[in-house]
Amino acid sequence: MLNQLFVTKALNQVLAGPVDALLRAVHVAPANPAAPINNTFAMELLIFVVLVGYFLAIRTSLSVEKPGAFQHLAELTDEFVDDQSSQIIGHGHERFASFLTALVLFILLSNLLGLVPGFESPTADVVVPLGLAISVFLYYHYHGIRVNGFGYIKQFLGPVWWISWLMLPIEIISHFARVLSLTVRLYANMFAGDLLTLAFFSLIPVGIPLVFLGLHLGVAVIQAYVFFLLACIYLSMAVSHDH
Numbered sequence: 001m002l003n004q005l006f007v008t009k010a011l012n013q014v015l016a017g018p019v020d021a022l023l024r025a026v027h028v029a030p031a032n033p034a035a036p037i038n039n040t041f042a043m044e045l046l047i048f049v050v051l052v053g054y055f056l057a058i059r060t061s062l063s064v065e066k067p068g069a070f071q072h073l074a075e076l077t078d079e080f081v082d083d084q085s086s087q088i089i090g091h092g093h094e095r096f097a098s099f100l101t102a103l104v105l106f107i108l109l110s111n112l113l114g115l116v117p118g119f120e121s122p123t124a125d126v127v128v129p130l131g132l133a134i135s136v137f138l139y140y141h142y143h144g145i146r147v148n149g150f151g152y153i154k155q156f157l158g159p160v161w162w163i164s165w166l167m168l169p170i171e172i173i174s175h176f177a178r179v180l181s182l183t184v185r186l187y188a189n190m191f192a193g194d195l196l197t198l199a200f201f202s203l204i205p206v207g208i209p210l211v212f213l214g215l216h217l218g219v220a221v222i223q224a225y226v227f228f229l230l231a232c233i234y235l236s237m238a239v240s241h242d243h
Contacts, residue, residue, distance in 0.1 A: 005119065007046055016034060089232055090236065103132070107186070124194045125187075126183065137234075140239075141175075
């Protein structure tokens with residue numbers, strides 16, 4: 001594998017054998033048996049470990065009298081997710097808090113990771129935004145069916161029964177287009193941000209690149225929020241009874 005990050009190299013040195021065995025067990029031939037783990041997966045795994053450690057730290061340090069820094073951060077995150085989801089989804093939004101919190105934190109950390117020297121943003125690889133978009137797609141459809149049952153199909157038929165034959169394929173296409181929209185928006189912005197930052201640091205190592213680091217930071221936060229916001233909107237539409 002070319003241009004392996006140090007985390008990727010370390011993981012391949014330790015886990016190459018088990019990963020190769022796992023891939024062969026599911027009939028997948030690794031492209032590079034000596035290094036089956038790529039940078040994107042290594043970064044995702046790193047973020048997963050960080051988030052698990054973060055949640056464990058919160059769980060073990062909960063205190064009413066003397067809340068720590070992790071607890072304050074968790075409360076701020078919870079208030080943000082609760083406020084946004086309650087405004088968009090409305091009644092019953094609490095059920096989706098865990099998914100939405102994990103989603104926004106994972107995307108935010110993924111976007112910001114590219115600002116750290118020696119690391120890359122996994123969201124700058126199209127596979128990661130696509131996976132996140134598919135997860136949101138399956139999640140809101142599952143809850144749409146759970147809440148509305150067979151009546152969920154009314155959302156695809158339009159307000160007038162005699163044009164339902166036309167509305168059905170249009171709505172199906174529009175729902176799949178949401179996956180494309182979520183994927184392209186996140187991937188394109190993060191890929192461009194990483195590319196610009198790398199290019200300017202290569203040409204001018206000090207001064208001007210700091211401006212692009214600031215822009216990258218802004219884009220990273222905004223894109224995480226936009227993805228979260230759209231997930232809330234899709235959930236709201238799916239679980240609504242007014243189809």
